Amino acid sequence: MAAGRAFLCAPACIGATARRLAFASPPIRPLASAPHRRAGARARCCATVSSSSDASTSAPPPSYVITTPLYYVNAPPHMGSAYTTIAADAIARFQRLLEKRVIFITGTDEHGEKIATSAEASGRNPKEHCDIISNSYKTLWADLDIEYDKFIRTTDPKHEAVVNDFYSRVLSSGDIYRADYEGLYCVSCEEYKDEKELAENNCCPVHLKPCLPRKEDNYFFALSKYQHKLEELLTRNPSFVRPSHRLHEVEGWIKSGLRDFSISRASVEWGIPVPNDTKQTIYVWFDALLGYLSASVDDGEQASLQQAVDRGWPASLHLIGKDILRFHAVYWPAMLMSAGISVPDAVFGHGFLTKDGMKMGKSLGNTLEPKDLVDRFGVDAVRYFFLREVEFGNDGDYSEERFINTVNAHLANTIGNLLNRTLGLLKKNCNSMLAFDSIAAVDGNSFKNNVENLVDKAKSHYENLSLTSACETILEIGNLGNLYIDEQAPWSCFKQGGESAEKAAKVNT
Secondary structure (H helix, E strand, O other), X not given: OOOOOOOOOOOOOOOOOXXXXXXXXXXOOOOOOOOOOOOOOOOOOOOOOOOOOOOOOXXXXXXXXXXXXXXXXXXXXXXXXXXXXXXXXXHHHHHHHOOOEEEEEEEEEOOOHHHHHHHHHOOOOHHHHHHHHHHHHXXXXXXXXXXXXXXXXXXXXXXXXXXXXXXXXXXXXXXXXXXEEEEEXXXXXXXXXXXXXXXXXXXXXXXXXXXXXXXXXXXXXXXXXXXXXXXXXXXXXXXXXXXXXXHHHHHHHHHOOOOOEEOEEOOOOOOOEEOOEEEEEEOHHHHHOOHHHHOOOOOOOOOOHHHHHXXXXXXXXXXXXXXXXXXXXXXXXXXXXXXXXOOOOOEEEEOOEEEOOEEOOHHXXXXXXXXXXXXXXXXXXXXXXXXXXXXXXXXXXXOHHHHHHHHHXXXXXXXXXXXXXXXXXXXXXXXXXXXXXHHHHOOOOHHHHHHHHHHHHHHHHHHOOOHHHHHHXXXXXXXXXXXXXXXXXXXXHHHHOHXXXXXXXXXXX
């Protein structure tokens, strides 16, 4: 059934949908689940969207650097972090199909007060706690077929070296100073809050917990100095923050006036010491954001900031949840400007996940564990559902009934059916061999043209990060393929033999 450029399964990693993904209610496991790829044995997508010229005469492929957040290790991974990483992996696969040199960065953020508290509660020291939780992310990424290129931990020695270089460069720019600060502090956000942004009883609007009064002698970054430069950045490049409604949020924050923020903590021991004052540690965000740079340095190398910049910067896309948009779209570009480093090309803030229309939480007993979903339904089903059913950039909801219905209708009944019909006919009539070259067999066929038009449409959706629309277009290709087989009826032609059987073999190719 190949028609021109191969594109269907790889970007969204629909993958081996021919493995009987039909589920009953209550759901049952697929009849034949393929084993998950383990870390280190990552099968790269090898199809390309369009043909390229002789590699020996072509220029080096362009780079595409995509990052997930560095996930905070106060607790094991959840469906929210899995969703971000599934989306990033789908985008990375698509960019590899375009023959770009993709660097897909993920990792864990392992410093700060909240980490030390979580470690103490679990009866471990902070490093032991971080090792366990960081490894749980790597295990889950393997279960979800995540094909990352770099996994950075902020406790890695190379990361500390890059952070120290960065701090020294910003200090030399005159953008770090020491001062007392008193305000309301959210331990969960690890951030001082303005009273005007707090909910009733001085509660954090994100974590719904009271913010506590705190006074410290800290080092500060002169964020206010970059007010106009950030405004100019958004005016010059409005696609820096996506989707557009996130851009409006960022514009509002900047317009309301930027305040300098504390970049050290005197009361937190678990962190990177401030280079010029070892009695304080570097604030978690002034530390963690540098992971996007330090990740590009190979383990065991003598790390430096300049080496990290030269290896893979600027990032093409930071993919994050909307709750950390301010840090990535305001703090981070200003920090980079201070250090004389280019800002990333784009920051995309996606929405939150709910379950059955309700916010998820352990207290509500409605958490959604990604490993449980994979064990019950298979990785392809999990990846497809969240890419297809959650409009990228907006909040999205999971319900088991909707999950089952979507997977059965799209993967089993459409794409899986197409693959099963094609492979079944090949096995029965052609000894599981392609009798003709796939491209030559459909030359001049309107079906080929229709599929290629849909491929172009899907490509456009992927480039615009419209992942739901891309999945819908891929489903259109599946429907078109099934219709083509129905019209051509190759099973009947095989029975007739002779030229009819030859025609059937071409149809099935």
